[in-house]
Amino acid sequence: MNCNTPTDIMFSFTGFALRGGNTDEHRDGWGIAFFEGNGVRHFVDHHAAVDSPLAELIKRYPIKSKNVIAHIRKATQGVVSLENCHPFVRECWGRYWVFAHNGDLKNFAPALDGVFLPVGSTDSETAFCYVMQEMRRRFVDQAPSTADLTVFLREICREIASYGTFNMTLSNGAALFVHCSTNLHYLVRQFPFTAASLADEEYEIDFTEVTTPDDRVAVIVTEPLTNNENWRQFLPGEFKVFVDGAIVEPLMA
Numbered sequence: 001m002n003c004n005t006p007t008d009i010m011f012s013f014t015g016f017a018l019r020g021g022n023t024d025e026h027r028d029g030w031g032i033a034f035f036e037g038n039g040v041r042h043f044v045d046h047h048a049a050v051d052s053p054l055a056e057l058i059k060r061y062p063i064k065s066k067n068v069i070a071h072i073r074k075a076t077q078g079v080v081s082l083e084n085c086h087p088f089v090r091e092c093w094g095r096y097w098v099f100a101h102n103g104d105l106k107n108f109a110p111a112l113d114g115v116f117l118p119v120g121s122t123d124s125e126t127a128f129c130y131v132m133q134e135m136r137r138r139f140v141d142q143a144p145s146t147a148d149l150t151v152f153l154r155e156i157c158r159e160i161a162s163y164g165t166f167n168m169t170l171s172n173g174a175a176l177f178v179h180c181s182t183n184l185h186y187l188v189r190q191f192p193f194t195a196a197s198l199a200d201e202e203y204e205i206d207f208t209e210v211t212t213p214d215d216r217v218a219v220i221v222t223e224p225l226t227n228n229e230n231w232r233q234f235l236p237g238e239f240k241v242f243v244d245g246a247i248v249e250p251l252m253a
Contacts, residue, residue, distance in 0.1 A: 002176040003217040004244035006064035017049040029085040034065035035173040044085035071100040083120035093143040099128040103165030180234035216245030
């Protein structure tokens with residue numbers, strides 16, 4: 001989720017968590033990270049989201065953030081363990097970066113120089129460390145602008161995607177960067193707001209009661225979370241950047 005004012009994700013996470021072992025087969029862990037100012041609230045659990053007391057807490061805890069990344073895992077590489085749960089977090093240039101990946105990379109073994117190393121054994125965390133390493137090499141001691149970072153990320157996502165499926169989200173708290181290899185959807189909720197109904201549970205919320213006319217929220221998912229909203233599907237190879245709930249970089253990767 002990316003939005004222009006701090007917003008909670010309780011509604012979306014309720015449907016999302018059901019896919020972690022109830023309405024979907026992704027039972028191998030889950031995680032969620034919320035940016036708050038310069039900090040990040042980071043929760044991960046190697047238990048299925050549908051059985052996790054921690055997931056129940058998140059459903060009921062109205063943490064408000066402008067950038068949120070959540071992930072439910074179906075293991076393709078790496079055992080089911082806490083260190084292999086997404087999203088992953090690293091620091092660079094004095095700010096946190098959060099990353100999650102859906103897919104499978106074959107024979108992906110980049111040379112890592114030791115500045116960013118994976119703790120677990122997934123192809124996903126390896127890809128994240130490689131992105132962070134090459135980003136630091138490209139821009140050295142100064143954090144790049146969103147525009148320069150977009151150019152770099154489009155290039156490296158194309159490179160990594162050549163090894164397999166690379167649906168990924170990355171945020172530094174200022175923007176949400178998204179690359180699609182196969183299957184991603186998004187929508188932007190803004191005025192005039194309407195009611196929305198979850199696809200995975202009989203649960204509806206009327207956004208006119210919990211928003212202001214100035215609010216704007218972008219939600220990016222693998223499969224649509226609601227059954228009565230206009231979700232748009234990414235094209236394979238598409239790269240988008242979301243800032244303040246709006247698309248600012250729709251260029252193709």
